[in-house]
Amino acid sequence: MQKAYLKLKDGTIFSGILHGKANVCGEVVFNTSMTGYPEILTDPSYNGQIVVMTYPLIGNYGVDIYEKESSSIKATALIVKKLYRGPLPEGKTSLEEYMSKGDKPILEGIDTRALTLHLRDNGSQNGVIYLEGMEAEADKILSTFPKITERDLISEVAVDKVTQSPELSEGFVAPPTNPTLKAAVVDYGIKYSIIDDLYQRNCAVTLFPPTFKAEDVLDKGYDLLFLSNGPGDPALLTQSVEEIKKCLKKIPIRGICLGHQLLTLALGGKTVKMDFGHHGGNQPVKDMITGKTFVTSQNHGFMSDEKTLPSEVLVWMRNANDNSVEGIISKENNVKSVQFHPEASPGPHDKNDIFDEFLKEL
Template sequence: MNKGILKFKDGKEFMGVLFGAPVSSPVIAEAVFNTGTPGYQEILTDPSYKGQIVILTSPMIGNYGIIDISDNESSDIKATALVVKKLYRGKIAPGRISLDAFLKKHSITGFEEADTRAMTIHIRKHGAMNAVIFTEEMRKDAEKLLSSYPSTSQIDLIKTVAVKESVINPATSSAREKARKEAEMNIAVIDYGIKESILDNLYKRNARLSVFNKEAGSKEILEAKPDLVFLSNGPGDPESLGRSIETIKDLIGKVPLCGICLGHQLITLALGAKTYKMKFGHHGANQPVKDVFTGRTFVTSQNHIFATDENTLPSGVSVWMRNANDSSVEALISPALKIKSVQFHPEGAPGPLDGEWIFDEFLELAK
């Protein structure tokens, strides 16, 4: 049993046991909590968790192991580390591997036998902040690193999770290839760390995709003659993406725009409005959202710590949906500008599929 320590930037410490990949040096990132129970494989491989230590609030994690690569939201684990109350170490179904083995395979450290309830309460009370995982022998180095480590706003997290070169009609799986051949619409995707399940939802609606990196300009994107521009999810602070914001500004009014999560925040900024960092954000698969026009309420999966400041929205842009818990902005709409964007994840993965109809709403913009 290899004992470890998790220390928050404000000095609060928690003792635990290390699992997964061995800790050879302090492991540091912003700590957030997620209230989901199943779906840890999708959470770990979600590019939006790049640069974060994920604390899962459920009392036991790992019960069904890791299914197969098709459930991954990207090619590998993107979270910096995983913290759980208790790691399941019993039998799992044939053909699967344990969560412990999955972390070892991807050189990711785990931290268990920890008071995750107290950690969650600490974050709720004091806000998300950097934290470091280390052994007692590393304490001096860990505390030095913790005192000087930058915030997520100062780190380019997208460069390691998104495409580096823009790709017109990228090579795809056989199922996606069939959808592409039957495509009824051209969609330009600006990739900030897109999830595989989002791509699947676009392909299964018979879309032909061209994928652009965050440095792409409006001229390059418009040369692909898209019917719709989709802005993906991704990690980090939207205000750090100045070039993308200028590109989106130039696209507004020239082509329909839609976005999810970070993409929604970038649309907010491109419209001239502001975003703000929430105290601890929304991370989980049980966030209720209400359509302010129809009164329809449904449950969503979410993973964000930045949000739209509705008091700064320009005329002609309306709040489409709100979070039923705290009334924060969950979606924007502008019929005149042909814009729709959502803060939540309509694809779930993990989580409910109640919001999958949002993809159909996006595609309606181009008709």
């Protein structure tokens, strides 16, 4: 443990104690979840980001092998107010040990509430974690580090070749042996739980890399094209958007999170970067068709720009806090997508039935 600092792009500095390596840089975002840190850290959508947990005590139930959304930690670093070091149930690994084995640092002791308020008021931004006396070197790293809108984060977390019936880690269901549906899933950094939810509904999954071609999935026996979650700016995925456009009206298309944003672009709309995004398990969303409101898990820094959506696109869901678009439907193109995470992991399962909604008309 060493004295260390977090310096934000705007020059603001916070002090703490470092566990692990220094001179790491990434976009600093805050997450309002009280629990679920193992899933958060292994969620590929957090690739390239330094995650600040707003809840003051993190790690009190350790880490279990079942509580992960990919094969490894994807977040760049973790910032907490206090790291739990007490007893744990048998078979659990401490969060500190888990992060150390993954070669990812924890910065402890920062006033995370103050940091969160700063990010809320000034926006998510790049930051660097450095040791005492190393500020000059840290400044060099921070000054040249690209913005998240300039980084290819997806190639680091997505498959690079077609993968049939991907096996998940222990604790998830196995691929169905006699599937009733077949999904071509474009992997931009998909979470295990999304695949698991498809498997639970007897839907076979074939993963395609982000560089997929429309001809790879059309007229190949697939019942739907599914666009996954993932990190970074959807506007960078111009090739993928063009291939999605070729699939419109030819196959049912469903999307979650980044997949929702890519469908926004493919339908002719635009996406914009949010000031600090939605990250946490307590985001209220209203279904504009039924009028019902529910609580969702979310993790995104970009959103659909509603004023650019074509007239035939229906705003299906809205965030009850800021009225932003949380889901769209295009009947003309057989498209449905949501910005939030119906699989949760972590978070509430209020809208896990979205998967049933996605599949029921196929």
